[in-house]
Amino acid sequence: MEDKKMTIDDIARALGVSKTTVSRAMSGKGRIGEATRKKVLDYIAEHNYSPNVIAKGLAQSKTYNIGMVLPGDYHIAELPFFQKCMLGISREAAAAGYDVLVSMVTREDISQLERAVANRKTDGVILTRTMVDDAPVKLLKDSGVPFVAVGSTEDDAVVQIDNDHLNACKELTAGILAQGFRKIALIGGDMNLMVTGMRLRGFKTALADINGRAGGGGPDSPRPDTRPVKDDCIWLGVEDSGAVEKIIGQLLAAGTECIVCMDDYLCGLVLNALQQRQVAVPEQVKVASFYDSTLLADRMIPVTSIRFDVEELGRKACRQLLRMMDGEEVERRTLLGYEVCMRRSTE
Amino acid sequence: MEDKKMTIDDIARALGVSKTTVSRAMSGKGRIGEATRKKVLDYIAEHNYSPNVIAKGLAQSKTYNIGMVLPGDYHIAELPFFQKCMLGISREAAAAGYDVLVSMVTREDISQLERAVANRKTDGVILTRTMVDDAPVKLLKDSGVPFVAVGSTEDDAVVQIDNDHLNACKELTAGILAQGFRKIALIGGDMNLMVTGMRLRGFKTALADINGRAGGGGPDSPRPDTRPVKDDCIWLGVEDSGAVEKIIGQLLAAGTECIVCMDDYLCGLVLNALQQRQVAVPEQVKVASFYDSTLLADRMIPVTSIRFDVEELGRKACRQLLRMMDGEEVERRTLLGYEVCMRRSTE
DNA sequence: CTGAAAGCGCTTACAG
C-alpha cells in the first residue's frame, strides 16, 4: 500500500537522477542512456510504481478518459447489444491506456452528458445508439469534442460506424424470397431508432429487387412492371404482446407465409402468439429475426437470424475515436459485415 | 466554443482580482466580500465558464470519479438489474459532482479494475455484483480504496448493501405455503452468485418455519417434530432449457404444486416447458419468480414475483460510498426492502 | 545523454 503514494520525485531522489530522466525512461520519449533507462525501469518494477495518470493528463492537457453515452431507458431487446458493445469499447480503451466514463441519458434528460462535456472530463466520446433527431448528437457537435456514433445518423458530417443493417436485412429477406415465398411480413419496434429505418429500407429493397426493379437503375433503364410493396405487410412501432396478437391474427388471416422480426424480443412475442394459436413454425409460418441474442437461445426451434459481431463494433468505434483524437482524418462512415444464419424456423 | 478554453486566470485578469478570489467565489470557502463574489459569479455565468475538474482534482488530490465494476459476462436475466443499478449510481454520482468510470470484469479477467486502481483514477469503487470467492473484492480490499459492494459478501468486514433476498424469498415462499400447498420446488441458476445462496436460505427458512421449527431456536428450546426439506425439490445451477425440461418432467411426475424460480429467465423457460406439455398455470401448477422484470412482461398470465427498487439500491450504494470517501463511519451491512406481488400465476 | 525550470489549471495555507 505504501507504493500507492510513491511519486516520480521519490524515484528520482532514490536513484540520484532528475525527474526528467525518470519521466523519459517511462515514456520512451527523448534521448536517454540505455543503462539509466534500465535502472529506472527496474526500480519502478521492483517498487510496483505506477504514475498518477491525472497529473500526467494535466501536464499534457489530456484526460485519458473516453466518454461513453449509454441510454438509461433502452428496451430489453437492446441489452445484449449494449453489453457487448461496452465490452468492446472498454477493452480497446484499456489497451490504449484510456478509461471509460459513462454518461447515461434518457430521452428527457441528457444532463449527465452535458456535465461530462462541460467539465472536460473526456478527450472524446462514443455514442452507442442513434435516434432520429438525436439530442446527444447535437450537443456533441456543438461542443466540438471529437466523437463517433455507433449507429447511423441523418447528419453525414458525423463520424459513424454501424453494422450494415440495410444490407443484412435485404439479404435476409432476399434469402427467404428466394425460397419462393411471396407473402412476407415485417414487424419492427421503435421508429425513433435509426436502426429501425435502416432495416426497413433493406426489407423494401429486397422486395423491390425481386419485383424486377434491380435497385437504382438509371433514368434511361427500362421501367419494368413492378409489384409495389404492400403497406399492410409492414408493422412498425410495435411494442407489446397485445399489438403482436392483433397483428398475428391479421397476418394469418391474410395467408402470410413468413414473418421477419426486427429484434429478438418481438420475435419472442411472435413465437408466443403463434404457439398459443397452435400455428406450427416453420410448417405453417416461417419466422426470422435479428441479433441472434440469448433472448431466443432457448426456444424450441432455432430461429433464422442475422449475426453481428458487436464487441468488434465497439472496438472499431473506439479505435476510430482514438485516431480522431490524434488528429487523423477518418472515414465518415464505416459499415461492418454480418452473417445470415438460416435455421429451422424458415426451412 | 471559445469559453471551453477559458481558465481561472482569464477570469481573474478580466475582473482585476486574483485567482484566489475567483476560486473562493466559486467554492464558497474562505471569506469573501458579497459584492466581489457576485461580480465573479456573474462573469462566470455570463461567459459560461466551468472549471477544469481535472486540475481541481489534482490540487485536492481527488479525481471526482467513482469506479463502477460491471460484469462483462453476465446473464441476460441480470441485465435489467444492472441497467437500473447503473442508472441509480450515475445519477447520484452526478448530483454530487462525480463521474462514473466503468471497469468491466469477467471471471477470467479483472485487469480493467486493476488498471483503474493502479492508476488511481477513482476516489472509490462500487461493485455491482458479488460472487462466492470474489476476486474483485479481494483486489479492492488489498488496494485500500474505499469501496462498497452491491450484494452480499462472505467477508463481513466489507461494506455491503443489498436487497433483502433472504427475507423476500422467505416471505414469498411462506405466502405460497400459506395457501395450503406443500409440494413446492425451487429452481435457481448460477451457484457462484451470492444472491442464489441468499434466496436458497430464504426458501429453506420458510419451509423450516412451517414445519414448526421457528428459526434459530436456542439450544434449550424444545426440538419439535420436523419434516426435513427434501433435496429433490431444490435444483440449483440450472442454466438452459434442456435442464429445465428434464426437471419439469420429474417435478410433474412427483406431483409438484408450485415452482419458485430464482430469476425471470428461468421462469420463462419453466413457462415454456409447461406450455409445451399443455400444463395449465395456475390451474395445474403454480409458478412464482423474482425481479419482476420486462423479461416476463408479456407472458400470458401475470407472474407472482418479488419487486425490488434497484435504482434506489444503486443510489444508496453511491451515497454510502460518498460518505466513506468523506471519512465517515458507515454501517457494514444495509438491507433494502421488497414487495411481494401475488398474481394470477399462484392463485 | 541529462537536468533545471516553467507550466498544465486549479486550491490553500500564510500574510497582509
Add this chain to the structure above:
DNA sequence: CTGAAAGCGCTTACAG
C-alpha cells in the same frame, strides 16, 4: 476581505 506564492504530480521545451 484579498492576494502572492507554493504546491498537486507530472511533461517538455530549452540548455548544457
